[in-house]
Ligand SMILES: Nc1ncnc2c1ncn2[C@@H]1O[C@H](COP(=O)(O)OP(=O)(O)OP(=O)(O)O)[C@@H](O)[C@H]1O
């Protein structure tokens with residue numbers, strides 16, 4: 532477990548945690564915005580964030596965010612720039628703790644188990660909860676084949692050659708890239724187009740058989756055709772992997788997601804969830820005026 536070098540210590544009622552991630556200290560009262568969240572672990576691959584608060588130094592950027600991301604479904608996180616979507620996503624696979632000044636309160640449960648439990652190794656948590664970033668980040672000089680199997684090596688999973696061949700074919704197929712690269716697996720990953728590189732990164736994530744795939748604006752650097760292809764991939768994967776996607780594109784959120792959560796950090800306050808629920812309802816009959824304004828492009 533990574534120990535935080537400069538975790539803030541604050542004894543005020545609304546303040547953070549002591550040292551990171553001291554479980555006893557990582558609780559805050561439930562925020563009102565959390566009401567209505569489905570509870571309980573539900574279907575396999577269900578990720579549940581409970582009262583997540585986050586700080587960078589002594590600046591609080593998320594305030595008691597609770598959200599259930601059901602197994603085998605796509606949950607979209609939407610909201611204006613700076614409201615804490617990426618921070619929330621990084622907390623879901625323990626990347627927030629890599630930032631020296633960062634601190635956290637709350638719990639993240641995968642099928643009821645706390646991913647911050649000291650008994651769960653960081654590599655195990657990351658293998659179960661994969662991440663795809665805004666900018667495709669394949670290993671550029673490494674072959675397409677080796678890019679897909681790279682995660683297996685990192686997680687210490689040994690496979691013989693024919694097992695690896697099967698994994699490469701199946702992951703590239705599920706990521707929607709196999710037909711485009713099956714005859715050039717030895718070529719470098721960096722030689723692919725941006726959209727192909729992003730699908731290669733998805734294939735790389737899938738190779739370690741994650742239960743959850745987190746995606747932070749995975750199409751923002753891509754052209755419409757590649758975006759379309761990634762959206763298809765997301766829909767195809769959704770039944771087998773829980774997906775949480777951050778997007779600024781409202782059409783994309785409504786096309787790919789089953790559920791949606793609207794984050795907002797108003798007037799310098801920490802980010803909170805204003806409203807969440809089935810995507811169709813969030814877009815057609817939002818309960819909160821701010822959600823309505825945001826999904827209809829009136830701000831943000
Ligand atoms: N490494 C960091 N150090 C300090 N502050 C940070 C760091 N990363 C993010 N922040 C701050 O935390 C807040 C939330 O940032 P975050 O990146 O989570 O927002 P976001 O909703 O993903 O925004 P965007 O839509 O622009 O990607 C912002 O105020 C940001 O400045």
Ligand SMILES: [Mg+2]
Pocket residue numbers: 616617618747777
């Ligand atoms: Mg972001």
